[in-house]
Amino acid sequence: MTALRPERESGATYGDAAEQGSSYGQQPYGDFGVWQGQEPGVQWQGAGEYGQQAPQQTYEPQQGYDATAVLPSYGEPRPAPAPAYDEPLPVDDETVALRATDIEEARRAANRAAEAAPAPGGRAARRKAARRHGRRGSGPQTPEKAVEAPAQAPRSRVEARRAARAQKPGAAVVASRVVGELFITTGVMMLLFVTYQLWWSNVRAHQEAGSAAQHLQQDWASGKREPGVFAPGQGFAILHIPKLDVVAPIAEGTSKTKVLDKGMVGHYGEGSxxxxxxxxxxxxxxxxGHRNTHGEPFRYINRLQPGDAIVVETQDEYYVYKMTSMLPVTSPANTSVLDPIPKGSGFTAPGRYITLTTCTPEFTSKYRLIVWGKMVEERPRSKGKPDALIS
Incomplete structure (x- = not known):
């Protein structure tokens, strides 16, 4: 039941008619807290100055009213609470919570600013300030509420099996993985093969060719004689091409495994x-000789020009040739380039000639590149090296 409020009181009993010129709830006010038309000195409870509670006085009814009468159906008259203006206004819980949160956030921001600001007074003072503000775990820390994961209902066996099957990769995924692994493996194998062909084969061939040339020179220096007919794969001379910085041993035969792949130059000395x-x-x-890989002694013979020296060193002599002509491309079956008077060389009469053959284009064996030369000097080793090897 709502309490009575002063502005709704009148000078008449509840339910009776008010004095002439007034109506219920609309009595005009004079001085604050004093009813118009009342006897002087009579005030309603709760009236008075702001911040002060008026003295409680017994209501003195005017003539015609019973002082002991009670309001019908309301029991004893209830004094209305006076407004306490000196007390804080009531606020709802939500506003209080928001204000408390703002205060907490402001406090945290102040703490962070204090931690970030360098403490004056040197390193020791900064360490004390850090410990005072809770750095390194020594100060008060605001515990963070752990976020609890929502509990999941236990799965049935059927659901667990379905989930397990869903996690297994399908046939298409397995096939794509197998194909991808095959491509990767093939790529790695090709990379290793190319590395072997272009790099490691040259390293090994240079080592073997250098060792063969060194043994030949040692045998010649010791006076060890070799027969005029050499066995296949046996080294008997050293080829020098000064312009290309080529120094390679010459062995009997053109076997790929026994001669050419070892970085040596092979002599056409067998069969037809x-x-x-x-x-x-x-x-x-x-x-x-090889143009690419396995020592590649003839890789740049296409750069030779007429007049460039080609020297063959043997146990007793130096044979000096001068380059005369070149056939850039010809078929591998064109053996006429090795005739005593080679076709296409420009030679027309018998003589002492040299022919260098290799594959072309580079990294293929589809065609052959031919270089010819003519002997211009035969110099005994006892007379020293020829000018072509000194300059």
Whole structure:
């Protein structure tokens, strides 16, 4: 039941008519807290100055009213509480919570600013300030509320099996993985093969060719004699091409595994492709060598120009040739380039010639590149090296 409020009181009993010129709840006020039309000195409870409670006085009814009468159906008259203006206004819980949160946030921001600001007074003072503000775990810390994960209902066996099957990769995924692994493996194998062909094969061939040339020179220096006919794969001379910085041993035969792949130059000395030796008075001294990989001694013979020196060093002599002509491309079956008077060389009469053969284009064996030369000097080793090897 709502309490009575002063502004709704009148000078008449509840339910009776008010004095003439007034109505219920609309009595005009004079001085604050004094009813118009009342006897002087009579005040309603709760009236008075702001911040002060009026003295409680018994209501003195005017003539015609019973002082002991009670309000009908309301029991004893209830004094209305006076407004306490000196007390804080009531606030709801939500506003209080928001204000408390703002205060807490302001306090945290002040703490963070104090931690970030360098403490004056040197390193020791800064350490004390850090410990005072809770750094390194020594100060009061605001505990963070742990976020609890929502509890999940236990799965049934059927659901667990379905989830397990859903996690297993399908056939398409497995096939794509297998194909990807095969591609990766193939790529790695190709990379290793290319590395072997272009780099490691040259390293090994240079080592073997250098060792063979060193053994030849040691045998010649010790006076060890070799027969005029050499076994296949046996080294018997050293080829020098000064312009290309080529120094490679010459072995009998053109076997790929026994001669060419070891970085040596092979002499056409077998079967129908047998050619002359440098010591012969006439003939064509035919040589073959790799252009790429395995030492690649003939890689840059296409750079030779007419007049460039080609020297063959043997146990007793130096044979000096001068480059005369070149056939850039020809078929591998064109063996006429090794004839005593090679076709296409420009030679027309018998003489002492040299022929260098290799593959072309580079990194293929589709065609052959041919270089010819003519002997211009035969110099005994006892007279020292020829000018072509000194300059």
């Amino acid at each position: 492709l047998k050619t002359a030796m440098p010591s012969d008075k006439t003939g064509n001294f035919g040589l073959a």
